[in-house]
Amino acid sequence: MITRRDFMVSGITATGVGIIVPPVFAKSVFAATVENIHNDHVLVVLQLGGGNDGLNTVIPYADPAYMQARPTIAIPADKVLPLNAAVGLNPVMPGINKLFDAGQVALVQGVGYPNPVYSHFESLYIWEHADPTLRQTEGWLGKLLAGQLDGQGHPLTGCALGQVSTPAELLAQNATVSVIDSIPTYQVQGGAGRRVAAPALYKKTPGVYGALFDEALTTAEDGIAALADSQRRYTPSVTYTPQSTVYGGKNSLATSLQLTAEMIVTQPSVKICHVVLGGFDTHQDEDARQNALLAYVDSAVSAFMQDISNHGMADRVVLMTWSEFGRRVAENGGKGTDHGAAAPIFVVGKPVKGGVFGEQPSLTSTVDSGNLKYNVDFRSVYQSLIRDWLQADPTAVLGASFPELPIIQTASS
Amino acid sequence: MGSPNLHLSRRQVLGIAAGGVVGAVGFRYLTLQLPGGSQTVASAAGAWASPLETPAGLAAHFLRRATFGYTAGELDAASSMSYPDLVDMVVNEQAQPLPQIAAATSHAAVVRAWYEHMASTPAQFPERMTLFWHGLLTSDYRKAARLPFVLQQNQLYRSMGRGDFRTLINAVTYDPLMIRYLDLEESTDAAPNENYSRELMELFTLGVGHYTETDVREGARAFSGIRTVLVDSAGRRIQPPKLKGSTPAAYAQALQELMTQGARFKGVLATRQHDSGAKTFLGHTGNLDPAQALDIILSHPACAPHIARAALVQFCTPSPSTALINSVATQFLKSNYDIKTLMRAIFTNDAFRSPDAYRSLVRGPTDFMVATMRALSRPDLAAMCVQSAPGMDQILYDMPTVAGWPSNQGWVSSGTWLSRVNFAAGVVATEQRFPDPVAAVHTHLDGVVGPDTATVFNARQGAGDKWYALLASPEFQLK
Numbered sequence: 001m002i003t004r005r006d007f008m009v010s011g012i013t014a015t016g017v018g019i020i021v022p023p024v025f026a027k028s029v030f031a032a033t034v035e036n037i038h039n040d041h042v043l044v045v046l047q048l049g050g051g052n053d054g055l056n057t058v059i060p061y062a063d064p065a066y067m068q069a070r071p072t073i074a075i076p077a078d079k080v081l082p083l084n085a086a087v088g089l090n091p092v093m094p095g096i097n098k099l100f101d102a103g104q105v106a107l108v109q110g111v112g113y114p115n116p117v118y119s120h121f122e123s124l125y126i127w128e129h130a131d132p133t134l135r136q137t138e139g140w141l142g143k144l145l146a147g148q149l150d151g152q153g154h155p156l157t158g159c160a161l162g163q164v165s166t167p168a169e170l171l172a173q174n175a176t177v178s179v180i181d182s183i184p185t186y187q188v189q190g191g192a193g194r195r196v197a198a199p200a201l202y203k204k205t206p207g208v209y210g211a212l213f214d215e216a217l218t219t220a221e222d223g224i225a226a227l228a229d230s231q232r233r234y235t236p237s238v239t240y241t242p243q244s245t246v247y248g249g250k251n252s253l254a255t256s257l258q259l260t261a262e263m264i265v266t267q268p269s270v271k272i273c274h275v276v277l278g279g280f281d282t283h284q285d286e287d288a289r290q291n292a293l294l295a296y297v298d299s300a301v302s303a304f305m306q307d308i309s310n311h312g313m314a315d316r317v318v319l320m321t322w323s324e325f326g327r328r329v330a331e332n333g334g335k336g337t338d339h340g341a342a343a344p345i346f347v348v349g350k351p352v353k354g355g356v357f358g359e360q361p362s363l364t365s366t367v368d369s370g371n372l373k374y375n376v377d378f379r380s381v382y383q384s385l386i387r388d389w390l391q392a393d394p395t396a397v398l399g400a401s402f403p404e405l406p407i408i409q410t411a412s413s
Numbered sequence: 414m415g416s417p418n419l420h421l422s423r424r425q426v427l428g429i430a431a432g433g434v435v436g437a438v439g440f441r442y443l444t445l446q447l448p449g450g451s452q453t454v455a456s457a458a459g460a461w462a463s464p465l466e467t468p469a470g471l472a473a474h475f476l477r478r479a480t481f482g483y484t485a486g487e488l489d490a491a492s493s494m495s496y497p498d499l500v501d502m503v504v505n506e507q508a509q510p511l512p513q514i515a516a517a518t519s520h521a522a523v524v525r526a527w528y529e530h531m532a533s534t535p536a537q538f539p540e541r542m543t544l545f546w547h548g549l550l551t552s553d554y555r556k557a558a559r560l561p562f563v564l565q566q567n568q569l570y571r572s573m574g575r576g577d578f579r580t581l582i583n584a585v586t587y588d589p590l591m592i593r594y595l596d597l598e599e600s601t602d603a604a605p606n607e608n609y610s611r612e613l614m615e616l617f618t619l620g621v622g623h624y625t626e627t628d629v630r631e632g633a634r635a636f637s638g639i640r641t642v643l644v645d646s647a648g649r650r651i652q653p654p655k656l657k658g659s660t661p662a663a664y665a666q667a668l669q670e671l672m673t674q675g676a677r678f679k680g681v682l683a684t685r686q687h688d689s690g691a692k693t694f695l696g697h698t699g700n701l702d703p704a705q706a707l708d709i710i711l712s713h714p715a716c717a718p719h720i721a722r723a724a725l726v727q728f729c730t731p732s733p734s735t736a737l738i739n740s741v742a743t744q745f746l747k748s749n750y751d752i753k754t755l756m757r758a759i760f761t762n763d764a765f766r767s768p769d770a771y772r773s774l775v776r777g778p779t780d781f782m783v784a785t786m787r788a789l790s791r792p793d794l795a796a797m798c799v800q801s802a803p804g805m806d807q808i809l810y811d812m813p814t815v816a817g818w819p820s821n822q823g824w825v826s827s828g829t830w831l832s833r834v835n836f837a838a839g840v841v842a843t844e845q846r847f848p849d850p851v852a853a854v855h856t857h858l859d860g861v862v863g864p865d866t867a868t869v870f871n872a873r874q875g876a877g878d879k880w881y882a883l884l885a886s887p888e889f890q891l892k
Contacts, residue, residue, distance in 0.1 A: 118611070160828075165826050194881065197873070200865060202887060204864060208773065209775060210887070216827050217834070220831045278813075278814075284596055332604050336599075338606070338608075
């Protein structure tokens with residue numbers, strides 16, 4: 001059978017132009033793809049854009065160097081939610097604290113990579129492409145998606161939710177990605193005639209962008225069909241509270257996570273969902289801003305995990321947070337912090353092995369004049385998630401093996 | 414139409430067939446360069462047949478890039494000129510000011526007024542350059558939501574965006590919106606903030622790899638102490654209205670009155686908060702102030718190529734060769750950073766008019782929406798642009814990051830493409846009297862359409878349905 005993917009990419013070079021696309025084409029791809037997906041595990045990736053300050057997220061409250069480095073923005077020891085004798089959570093994160101107590105949070109300390117860079121865009125590129133040498137051109141999730149999870153272009157296996165452009169992590173030549181801001185607006189508008197005409201304009205587009213354009217609209221067409229009855233089949237079991245006042249009106253994390261729950265509950269083929277919250281580049285007034293953002297993350301993630309659990313899907317979902325870097329140990333003159341290096345990340349869900357992994361980097365023995373040294377390579381986290389959670393081959397994505405990080409419960413653990 | 418003949422000569426451009434039917438033209442297999450490396454993306458139907466060897470084809474190609482589109486009459490006039498004369502005329506256009514805005518502190522009002530101006534002003538090139546500089550020297554309204562800073566920056570880029578880059582980048586460094594956006598306002602001699610210093614070098618002028626972390630810190634010292642003040646029409650410093658104890662509406666009104674009387678905000682160097690000590694920045698040592706630090710950046714060999722590349726990606730080719738970048742950068746540098754020279758070098762380069770350049774750029778959302786308004790002579794659709802822009806991922810003065818928006822293939826996703834076809838549907842639904850759609854295929858798509866567009870266009874009878882096919886088509890998304 002010719003898949004849409006074969007048609008879009010390899011089929012053309014092999015057989016030349018003139019292939020007729022069978023009318024039942026999209027449906028046959030759907031059927032074949034669902035059979036090929038080998039488990040029902042879902043990875044939700046939550047990007048904290050701008051460089052989240054790890055030291056005011058997971059506070060080394062027992063270390064006097066922390067208070068010294070941050071005379072105006074430190075969070076006092078008596079306010080933190082202790083996770084152990086050394087570190088505790090920012091007090092605006094009671095929901096994550098509760099999940100941690102229930103053994104559903106793996107907190108990985110000191111995550112980074114060798115020779116840290118302090119540019120947002122280079123460091124983003126490194127995390128997005130899983131490559132500190134900046135040579136990879138495909139996003140790690142896109143490569144995973146195209147190579148192992150869904151080589152045939154199912155529209156909803158990889159999703160970017162609550163956004164309108166494809167995140168770089170999901171960009172790969174053969175990765176089909178649905179980018180859905182909200183299901184009610186994810187439609188061809190203007191009536192039945194337009195619903196026929198719009199996709200018909202994008203079947204065999206000439207030119208260098210032809211396949212890209214056609215892929216975009218065909219993916220939309222197939223996704224719309226698959227989602228037709230999703231709103232009848234999902235009702236949120238909790239209240240998601242969007243906070244439009246956090247850093248302007250740009251952040252819709254709660255809405256994005258509610259959409260993620262709807263996708264997971266109603267679409268058996270969903271494997272990877274990407275959501276994002278921006279505003280973490282706290283060069284100034286960090287105390288107010290970061291607390292508001294973290295409180296929002298805490299409430300939205302807690303609601304999402306509860307909703308997933310209430311729908312009986314707690315065993316299917318793991319959520320990972322990441323940010324392009326942490327921030328400088330010492331605060332700057334504007335009650336903020338400048339770009340830094342290593343930081344903690346959270347891996348959340350019932351399938352997770354709870355606890356604190358890695359070590360809190362020293363606040364005094366630093367790199368590049370005042371930045372935290374990493375002790376866990378971020379690719380160790382990716383490796384565990386790809387292999388232990390999604391049950392795929394991490395080396396095909398990461399190109400090498402990295403130190404083990406047992407953050408997922410496995411049959412042997 | 415039946416099965417399209419895909420074996421036409423690449424240069425053949427079909428005329429209008431009888432009965433208002435348009436023909437489909439041409440294919441060739443090409444590769445698409447993606448950032449970071451070359452990747453092959455197969456196209457189902459080869460390349461577009463380039464009409465760039467005809468005067469009308471070249472004029473239309475140029476106008477789609479240097480402006481936001483044209484009417485049939487404007488295209489006819491442009492086609493009758495020699496190409497170098499046409500380029501000169503457009504590049505030398507004088508800007509028309511943005512009409513007075515009743516709510517100068519409202520982001521939405523300023524953006525709407527700008528869309529309308531982009532669609533209606535005959536001075537198109539200044540507007541296109543204003544958008545180009547906005548996309549490169551980025552700022553965001555969010556930190557200045559109650560202030561007229563967006564309007565002032567928009568006016569700055571319009572008035573200085575075609576002069577010389579040295580003057581422009583100095584003005585940008587003292588621009589109130591930029592001062593807010595990249596945290597210059599908080600930067601003192603005691604605690605210099607690195608944000609502007611870093612992004613200025615990384616994104617605006619040099620690119621990663623041409624400076625060190627020490628340069629970022631030393632640069633931050635040179636840019637410390639820049640503050641925003643309010644001045645009256647004679648340039649005398651005056652006190653801004655008090656925000657405390659005032660309602661947002663009363664505050665906005667008080668500011669609006671001052672602005673109407675000619676007051677404006679401006680950046681100044683507050684010497685007491687500026688670090689006037691010795692710095693070593695990009696290999697130069699001295700008691701550097703902002704202007705001196707900028708001169709050092711502009712003397713760096715990476716600066717002209719960085720800007721040339723950014724302009725080439727927006728105006729010429731998605732992946733310019735090093736030779737092309739260097740050729741354009743050399744002319745830019747020789748002219749002492751004259752922006753008109755830069756743009757003329759791009760538009761008159763062979764790469765601009767080679768067959769491979771035809772439809773090699775993807776219209777950005779603003780470009781697509783304003784071109785739609787211009788094709789239908791409907792600047793009144795500006796409000797619809799404000800509504801539709803988020804779904805296509807380009808809100809003016811609301812950047813995703815300081816690196817600005819994507820370009821070309823970066824605009825394409827399932828979500829953004831739905832938003833584009835839905836914008837076309839929304840526009841067509843508001844139109845009562847359509848221009849002749851078959852003539853429009855020639856005016857706006859050069860008569861070069863693929864088999865899908867031809868099929869959909871020909872299958873529909875009504876002018877509205879045919880205009881929908883045109884505006885929603887892949888051809889109209891390209892330039």
